[in-house]
Amino acid sequence: MQNLKRLVSATLQFTLIFSSVQLAHAQDRSGGIQFKPDRLSFGTASVTVCRPKKIEATNLTMTAISNPEFRVVDSKAFKVQSRFKCPDPLEPGETCRGYINFCPPYYEVYEGTLVFTGSEQKIPMTGEGRSSNQE
Secondary structure, three states, rough: HHHHHHHEEEEHHHHHHHHHHHHHHHHOOOOOOEEOOOOOEOOOOOOOOOEEEEEEEEEEEEEEOOOOOEEEEOOOOOOOOOOOOOOOOOOOEEEEEEEEEEEEOOOOEEEEEEEEOOOOEEEEEOOOOOOOOOO
16 A cells, blocks of 8 residues: 555656646747737837837746847837846846837837747837927
8 A cells, every 4th residue: 555655646746747847848839938018019209219118028938048138120210228138148037127219210100029039929019200299
């Protein structure tokens, strides 16, 4: 009977560990990075004036992310403030905070995409450039 209890206990421990490993791998495949907020809406901003917004990326994977950084894709109206650097490497559970500037060069609606190292998720960004007397 004692051997049976040990076998059941060992089987249960193995099952719990195996389930945890499977969950970790599922998070890794999906990016495993949590963003706050998950989109950036800048509203209106005067042309030639920059409006900043804060964003956070938390590493929910089981591994460190080397050379973590935010990058803007497909837009010249949005820029990552260079003075904010992520911890390198970004360890599991750690958060990287940064600011994105919306600096509209013309009077129009802008869209852009923000990406982060180690994640396939794309953060949409929107904003509208206006003259200072339209705000």
